[in-house]
Amino acid sequence: MIRNLTEQDKEHLQEALIKSGQKVTPQREAVFTVLLAERDHPTVDEVFTRAREVMPGLSLATVYNCLETFVGCGLVRQVNHERESTRYCPNLAPHAHFRDKDTGRVHDIELPPEVLKSLRSILPPGFDSEVIEISFHGRAQAKDTHSN
Amino acid sequence: MIRNLTEQDKEHLQEALIKSGQKVTPQREAVFTVLLAERDHPTVDEVFTRAREVMPGLSLATVYNCLETFVGCGLVRQVNHERESTRYCPNLAPHAHFRDKDTGRVHDIELPPEVLKSLRSILPPGFDSEVIEISFHGRAQAKDTHSN
């Protein structure tokens, strides 16, 4: 279910929006709340559906707008796999994505700095990269059984 | 311009197609020729346009079909960046892609085995990945001036 934003998350949202000259609106709060409530890399449609439960008048275009704004503010990241619908991820730490072939689910994979560094090192001189996207595609065992 | 396939490339194509139970057709040869002629990661439309110069009756659907077949045979790789049109790449060696922000051009970046290995090592146990996609996004200096 969708809980309200914690004070801390709310401040985070407000700060990021205002810093990039954007306004805090109820729609943006609702969409952000949805993103934080379930960090399962939802598509725009999923965000839309979930947010409507809380704000029935919300339009799809607004969800697109809000998410675009958040990406612009650096509040969330877009995640693309092949040509499937874009998904959104509020995890800002550098990480890779693992796309489960069977479930379609996307998992965050922690990306240690030294691996990131070794990746950057393969770029020939003159190539200056701002963004690196790493995505794995395969099967993941159900991880319910917390390792024993 | 589009040269004919070398004998070697032609055999490569035939072998791969037949091995996966596919037929060698003039359309498939034309599309494959286009892919090998300019290894610049063309989109379907670009392949279509180029192939039409050589085979005017060729239809877009066929280009989609041919490319899909090639991917199935392991003859070429799909390359996706964000949600732009899919591009196709006949380089089968493991490599990453660098997408130039300014020109839109895609460059192959060699991927040394040890980097690949360190990447695989970040997957938690239970995660089994068949495909790893790595794409950089940024700016590349014009590489005309061979380093001095």
Next chain:
DNA sequence: TTGCGGATTAGACTCATTCTAACTGATTAG
């Protein structure tokens, strides 16, 4: 109170890709 500007809305539009149904042409069966 009025006006302004950014945000929101519904719906039209775009465009890459997929689907469909008809056609082609090579190969096999009678």
Next chain:
DNA sequence: CTAATCAGTTAGAATGAGTCTAATCCGCAA
């Protein structure tokens, strides 16, 4: 030598994620 078969090809229709547009809304400043 036909007919049947079947993968491949074709044109065009359909799909669907995402974008655009024009109208409306709403908070704030004059």
